[in-house]
Amino acid sequence: xxxxxxxxxxxxxxxxxxxxxxxxxxxxxxxxxxxxxxxxxxxxxxxxxxxxxxxxxxxxxxxxxxxxxxxxxxxxxxxxxxxxxxxxxxxxxxxxxxxxxxxxxxxxxxxxxxxxxxxxxxxxxxxxxxxxxxxxxxxxxxxxxxxxxxxxxxxxxxxxxxxxxxxxxxxxxxxxxxxxxxxxxxxxxxxxxxxxxxxxxxxxxxxxxxxxxxxxxxxxxxxxxxxxxxxxxxxxxxxxxxxxxxxxxxxxxxxxxxxxxxxxxxxxxxxxxxxxxxxxxxxxxxxxxxxxxxxxxxxxxxxxxxxxxxxxxxxxxxxxxxxxxxxxxxxxxxxxxxxxxxxxxxxxxxxxxxxxxxxxxxxxxxxxxxxxxxxxxxxxxxxxxxxxxxxxxxxxxxxxxxxxxxxxxxxxxxxxxxxxxxxxxxxxxxxxxxxxxxxxxxxxxxxxxxxxxxxxxxxxxxxxxxxxxxxxx
Numbered sequence: 001x002x003x004x005x006x007x008x009x010x011x012x013x014x015x016x017x018x019x020x021x022x023x024x025x026x027x028x029x030x031x032x033x034x035x036x037x038x039x040x041x042x043x044x045x046x047x048x049x050x051x052x053x054x055x056x057x058x059x060x061x062x063x064x065x066x067x068x069x070x071x072x073x074x075x076x077x078x079x080x081x082x083x084x085x086x087x088x089x090x091x092x093x094x095x096x097x098x099x100x101x102x103x104x105x106x107x108x109x110x111x112x113x114x115x116x117x118x119x120x121x122x123x124x125x126x127x128x129x130x131x132x133x134x135x136x137x138x139x140x141x142x143x144x145x146x147x148x149x150x151x152x153x154x155x156x157x158x159x160x161x162x163x164x165x166x167x168x169x170x171x172x173x174x175x176x177x178x179x180x181x182x183x184x185x186x187x188x189x190x191x192x193x194x195x196x197x198x199x200x201x202x203x204x205x206x207x208x209x210x211x212x213x214x215x216x217x218x219x220x221x222x223x224x225x226x227x228x229x230x231x232x233x234x235x236x237x238x239x240x241x242x243x244x245x246x247x248x249x250x251x252x253x254x255x256x257x258x259x260x261x262x263x264x265x266x267x268x269x270x271x272x273x274x275x276x277x278x279x280x281x282x283x284x285x286x287x288x289x290x291x292x293x294x295x296x297x298x299x300x301x302x303x304x305x306x307x308x309x310x311x312x313x314x315x316x317x318x319x320x321x322x323x324x325x326x327x328x329x330x331x332x333x334x335x336x337x338x339x340x341x342x343x344x345x346x347x348x349x350x351x352x353x354x355x356x357x358x359x360x361x362x363x364x365x366x367x368x369x370x371x372x373x374x375x376x377x378x379x380x381x382x383x384x385x386x387x388x389x390x391x392x393x394x395x396x397x398x399x400x401x402x403x404x405x406x407x408x409x410x411x412x413x414x415x416x417x418x419x420x421x422x423x424x425x426x427x428x429x430x431x432x433x434x435x436x437x438x439x440x441x442x443x444x445x446x447x448x449x450x451x452x453x454x455x456x457x458x459x460x461x462x463x464x465x466x467x468x469x470x471x472x473x
Contacts, residue, residue: 008227009201010386016123018199019043020137021182022051029199042119045091046137048084049116052095053109053139054182055080056102057168064102072096073105088112097148103161104151107144110164113137115146126446127222127391127439128206132213136184139167187212202388218438225264225386233378234261235269237356241333244273245325246297246358249338250280251314254434255287256390257360257382258337262295263389273297274331279304279318285432287397294393315342322346326353337382339363344371358382387435394433398447401427402471406456409469420452 015033020043025031037043056063059079066076073096074082088095095108117134124133141163144151151157171178178184179199198208202223210217238244248258262270275298280288282303292299304317318338323346325331332354336343339359347355357372357379364381372379405427409415417423424444433440457472 008225009203010223010225010388011201012388013124013128013202013223014199014205016043016120017133017136017205018179020046020050020120020123021179021184022047022054023180023182023199027180037123040120040123041091042116043123045088045093045116046113046120048081048088049093049109049113050137050182051081052084052088053106053113056106056109057171057183058181060102060168100151101161103164104144104157106139106164107142107151107160108148110139110142111144111146111148111150113139114143125222125388125391126395126450127219127388127443129210129213129215129442132209132215135213136186136209138185139164139183140185142167216438218436219442221383221435222386222388222391222439224384226261226380226384230380230384231265233380234265234356237333237335237354237378238269238272241272241354243329243331244333244335245329245331246273246276246335246337247318247322247325248276248278249314249318249336249340249343250278250284250288251312252338252340252363253382254360254432255285255291256387256394256433257385258358259287259291259294259393260385260387260390261358261380261382262297264385267296270297273335275300277321277325278302279314279321281312281314283312285397285430286401287393287431290393290397290400293396294390315340319343319346322350322353326350339368341365341368344368347375347377356380394431394443395447397431398427398433399451401431402451406469406471410467413467415469420448424448424452 011030012033015030016037018027018029019034019037023029025034037047063073063076063079066079073080074085076082085096093112095105095112097104097108117137121130121134124130142160144160151160167183171183175181177186179197198205203217203220206217206219206223276295277300278288278291280301280303282305288301292301302317302321304313319342322334322336325334332352333356334350334353335356335358336347337358355377357377359368359379359381360383361381362383369379402423405415405417405423417426424447427447428440428444433443451471454472456469459468459470461468
């Protein structure tokens with residue numbers, strides 16, 4: 001299959017991995033991303049170490065032969081990246097140690113990678129299992145130890161050299177499994193199938209990576225974006241319109257899915273949209289309260305009060321709002337964000353208005369799709385847009401919810417969640433976090449590790465002896 005068949009598959013993660021492994025941008029990676037990572041010293045150190053390790057392994061015999069002729073490493077420009085040795089030295093990482101063979105030099109490189117790999121954790125999204133990503137840069141059992149402590153004993157040094165030699169043999173026997181010939185730590189029992197280019201896109205890389213750990217990657221919605229045709233249908237509608245408003249049925253729409261549309265579209269192509277009008281209800285996600293921090297368009301947030309507790313008026317308010325926009329505000333083009341069939345009456349009665357529908361595939365009936373097609377009304381499924389770029393927003397909403405609960409405790413002394421799992425389940429429920437069961441559980445685990453694993457700090461206020469809770473970072 002041609003690479004362009006994957007034009008809507010994201011490459012954000014593989015660009016980072018490729019950079020850290022030491023690959024060149026001209027191997028079908030994003031040069032702008034590589035230039036951006038060059039400014040990150042933590043990333044640049046791991047890249048330098050990875051390049052040197054691969055060069056030491058790949059050119060092992062030639063380097064050893066020339067060093068036997070007393071040539072220093074710094075003179076072997078044709079075999080290794082000498083400039084990177086100097087760069088690492090400037091960053092207090094010395095991998096050239098007199099009277100040691102090449103295997104020991106590799107052990108020092110491995111040690112520095114082990115000691116510095118956590119520094120690039122922030123480059124990998126929180127919804128990806130970091131331990132899996134981290135593992136591919138390591139060479140287990142082949143470390144020099146802190147300040148070379150593991151290789152100072154001759155017997156221990158021999159064991160480490162034997163382990164590195166074993167890795168060299170594995171690489172030689174399975175060279176086609178290593179991306180562009182660069183070393184990665186890949187379980188040999190997972191090498192029986194040839195996967196091709198594992199860095200083709202994020203989906204392929206993560207599926208193969210998780211499989212190598214006897215796990216399954218479930219978050220396809222994070223790494224597969226809307227197609228160019230789908231995006232162009234939105235751009236074309238905006239381009240042909242003069243006065244556009246977006247009306248959102250907050251009760252019927254996942255706020256994170258809605259946000260993903262705008263995070264994956266070019267802001268320059270959205271400037272003609274004059275405002276986004278939210279029609280909200282008391283029972284919807286609190287994420288709508290913060291959507292303005294993610295979407296850079298004027299936002300009007302209408303919270304629709306209920307007359308009867310069991311009856312929402314959002315649909316009626318939105319229909320009335322659409323009529324007001326059309327007749328009073330001269331808004332001739334309306335983007336309706338809802339999968340609810342109730343809005344079909346609005347569409348058929350405002351005959352001179354131009355409509356575009358943003359809906360969700362699982363919430364929209366086939367009948368509505370057929371009617372939209374019959375009336376030549378364009379629509380696009382919001383859940384076809386990749387959700388990776390919304391994760392920071394989602395984490396912000398979750399943290400605000402947690403901080404609200406802490407604030408309530410500080411005001412009342414009441415905190416009903418003694419069990420961390422119950423607390424996280426409630427926070428995710430209140431923030432309306434939906435999606436694949438396995439992936440949501442992964443997100444819960446990541447949230448726990450970041451904010452709850454270390455527990456809460458309780459201080460006693462000296463003035464009134466009340467308890468004050470805060471996150472114990």
